[in-house]
Amino acid sequence: MSSFEAQFFSEIEKLRVQLLNDPMEEVQRAVREISQDEILAQIEGVILGVVTSLSRDEVPVLELPNRSSWANVSFDSVVGLQMSSERSATSVRSDCPSSVSKFAQILKILSVIYRLVQSNSYATKRDIYYNNTQLFGSQRTVDSIIDDISCMLKVPRRSLHVLATSKGLISGDLCYLEEDGTKIDCHPSSAAVSVSSNIAGIKNIVSSAKFILIIEKDATFQRLLDDNFCAKLSPCIMITGKGVPDVNSRLMVRKLWDTLHIPIFALVDADPHGIEIMCIYKYGSVAMSFEAHSLTVPSVMWLGLLPSDLQRLRIPAESLIPLTKRDESKLNSLMKRPYLTSQPDWCKEMELMQQNKVKAEIQSLSSIAPDFLTNIYLPNKLRYGGWL
CATH class of the missing domain: 3.40.1360.10 (Dna Topoisomerase Vi A Subunit; Chain: A, domain 2)
Incomplete structure (x- = not known):
């Protein structure tokens, strides 16, 4: 040498x-592994909330953590940038013209993820986009919503059985x-x-x-x-x-x-x-x-x-x-x-x-x-x- x-x-x-x-x-x-049953239960909880609102003649609303705000982020030298426990959220309302499309897109992707997890199968983000191109409009929309869902459910994206190229x-x-x-x-x-x-x-x-x-x-x-x-x-x-x-x-x-x-x-x-x-x-x-x-x-x-x-x-x-x-x-x-x-x-x-x-x-x-x-x-x- x-x-x-x-x-x-x-x-x-x-x-x-x-x-x-x-x-x-x-x-x-x-980082605790999330079981399939837990993911299914969380998705069922979201859908139950929507159904309950409808049964009460209330407007269904989904709350998504704001993933673009520095105000929602704290810094830890061991972990890096991490989302704060007290974070602001964005309301996606089903009765608002500006968000009704996103509301429908989220529910559609949640249903796709539910079937994937339930059957222990996988799909790419591109597969999901081509599942309903008219609803989603663009691949970027699908990509963003999948990350929103991952954040909302507090589940790593890979646990949703959705893969990215x-x-x-x-x-x-x-x-x-x-x-x-x-x-x-x-x-x-x-x-x-x-x-x-x-x-x-x-x-x-x-x-x-x-x-x-x-x-x-x-x-x-x-x-x-x-x-x-x-x-x-x-x-x-x-x-x-x-x-x-x-x-x-x-x-x-x-x-x-x-x-x-x-x-x-x-x-x-x-x-x-x-x-x-x-x-x-x-x-x-x-x-x-x-x-x-x-x-x-x-x-x-x-x-x-x-x-x-x-x-x-x-x-x-x-x-x-x-x-x-x-x-x-x-x-x-x-x-x-x-x-x-x-x-x-x-x-x-x-x-x-x-x-x-x-x-x-x-x-x-x-x-x-x-x-x-x-x-x-x-x-x-x-x-x-x-x-x-």
Whole structure:
């Protein structure tokens, strides 16, 4: 083993032990499984409420927790953003022209979910949309209502027997079995593996990976895949949600953390959008805060691209991009987020971006050398502990 390899493995092992022993970085795992009977009972309770209102000649009303309000969210350093117990709700009335369609859509999807759970079968969100395209109008409507129902019933979406097609990709030192017994081998090849649509069903995870690398963009992921990054430096796992991650990509990162207990790094663009994507993996989002316990991984570390890297590496000015007014607005919003009070080093990086008024994509590193990202930037970052 070379001195470089020895130092690298030493740094990663120290970090792994630190994460395991730091109580503030332990992600809660005690998420109680919801039985099928409980889900059926909750749906029956909702329908009974509607029928009771009708029998009393009252207007049926459904109360949905407001999933878009920061006022409904609290921050916990161990869990991330989570929905408060005292949260405001939105009334969906059956006698109001602006909400009667949504009322009917919710009841229809509840009936579909009831049959799926009762028969222990599964359907995709797209299946549900095509079940009645005229009623739903768009796939987005179905997606949003399913999350509303999950939040209303306080049940993880996967327990509703509704699956979503994954957009994420994964590659590296990893093998596992799907729920139907299919063996998935993610070892580096010319093509990555699509993230499973049923993360809860994954079992028998086998890996000797030393760390997990979350990559913001598919283009960077493919570049590292082509360069055989996972095999060159050390056994590792790479995953990308291709931008803003879908729920399955986030569930997969959490599943790997719960199973492997290895460091997780994020490689994102040095811009407000990239930072927000990293924060979604680490702390969660307002819209999905009701399911924070199974989606967030507060141990995620910012590996790059750091705003301070732009100066330190002397990235050419022509590779830097001026911040737009929208970027500045997003940056100001991020710096007010409750979780950044516990990340002073992150705040310094964001203040530097604010002062310099420039951003940069990961691809800007190729302006230094075509192989700079794979052969120099990432190995040195990992070797010398260049993460925040």
